[in-house]
Amino acid sequence: MIQPACILFLLTLPWSQSLSDPYINCSYGAKRINIKEVxxxxxxxxxxxxxxxxxxxxxxxxxxxxxxxxxxxxxxxxxxxxxxxxxxxxxxxxxxxxxxxxxxxxxxxxxxxxxxxxxxxxxxxxxxxxxxxxxxxIAIVDKQPQKDAKVSISGWGSLTRWRFPYLNCGELLWQVDDHLIDVKACAAERIEHFKLAKSDRTICLAKKGTICSYDNGAPLVIEGKLAAILYFGSCSNKPDVYVSLFSxxxxxxxxxxxxx
Structure with missing residues (x-):
């Protein structure tokens, strides 16, 4: 799901510096939550x-x-x-x-x-x-999510795409509030990775900041119902791609x- 780009911080740190340093911020754009909330x-x-x-x-x-x-x-x-x-x-x-x-x-x-x-x-x-x-x-949404819909995304965060054990910034639960964007605009941003046709089976998250989202399957929730799960994310500010579940x-x- 959601994990700040810890790699960028680590590349600037001396190897002797503790990985518990508070400047390695693992909460950019996110808030910690309790499991009872999700x-x-x-x-x-x-x-x-x-x-x-x-x-x-x-x-x-x-x-x-x-x-x-x-x-x-x-x-x-x-x-x-x-x-x-x-x-x-x-x-x-x-x-x-x-x-x-x-x-x-x-x-x-x-x-x-x-x-x-x-x-x-x-x-x-x-x-x-x-x-x-x-x-x-959790119940699945009973209608197709609309562009600009307000959503919440939650999870523990991945260990980055390569799962390096020393980059673990996501052992505790986090949540981010965001909104969806038009699929055509998303396809234009993600064209270098794969072809994304306009489809009611795909929705995209705007993504407010540069955070790593490699924890596939992370749920996207709209008004308390499951709307989608994460299929493709990255450590950039480009949109994340979700499988829309209504269909x-x-x-x-x-x-x-x-x-x-």
Missing amino acids: PWLASVRSENRHICIGTIINTNSILITSTCLTERNKTSVRTHDLATVTVRVGIRDRDSGTGVKVCNVIHHPKDSTYPQDNRLALLKLCKPLIFSAEARE YRDWIETNSKDKK
């Missing part, structure tokens, strides 16, 4: 390491971007073994608590096809969650049902 958040983990954010759809289903389960480097792509994947809910500190095992993953039927906005998946938990003030589901309501609702 109880639908889940930390998705592989081998006990945070890999992305999930959103609680019901007691047995967590919505993610399907790219959460893959990890890329310059030479290869690794798919996380489902046997190592767990989900933590009801926590403010991302690396605290115990995990619930994942027994199955349901990919959107067009996940691997173009365009990229079909990259959704549902994690099916091995045992149902017990809801509380710190952990509960996927039927697929999410059908596949999140407990089929006992």
Whole structure:
């Protein structure tokens, strides 16, 4: 989700300087919040390491971007073994608590096809969650979000795209309030990365400041309902790209049902 561009600070610091230095500001444009304010958040983990954010759809289903389960480097792509994947809910500190095992993953039927906005998946938990003030589901919006809509984005923040352990600025929860921008304007800003056609399956965040947003799956909320999840972010002030969920309501609702 949201993480200030810590790299820029670190490049100017002597290596002997403590990484706890208060001038390494990890709250630019964001505010710290309690899990009770965003109880639908889940930390998705592989081998006990945070890999992305999930959103609680019901007691047995967590919505993610399907790219959460893959990890890329310059030479290869690794798919996380489902046997190592767990989900933590009801926590403010991302690396605290115990995990619930994942027994199955349901990919959107067009996940691997173009365009990229079909990259959704549902994690099916091995045992149902017990809801509380710190952990509960969120409803999906019942209408397509409009340009300029006011939104909130929350999460723990990534460890940067490359997940360097010494750049961890996001162990506690943060939230940013912002607004959406026109998809055509977003496409013009992001054309060097991929082709972005005007589609009701894609929305873009204006992004007020230069903050790092690599924690895929981070939820975008409008008036208390889940509108989108993060698909593509960066450490720049260019718009972040989200998968808009209104068009996927039927697929999410059908596949999140407990089929006992």
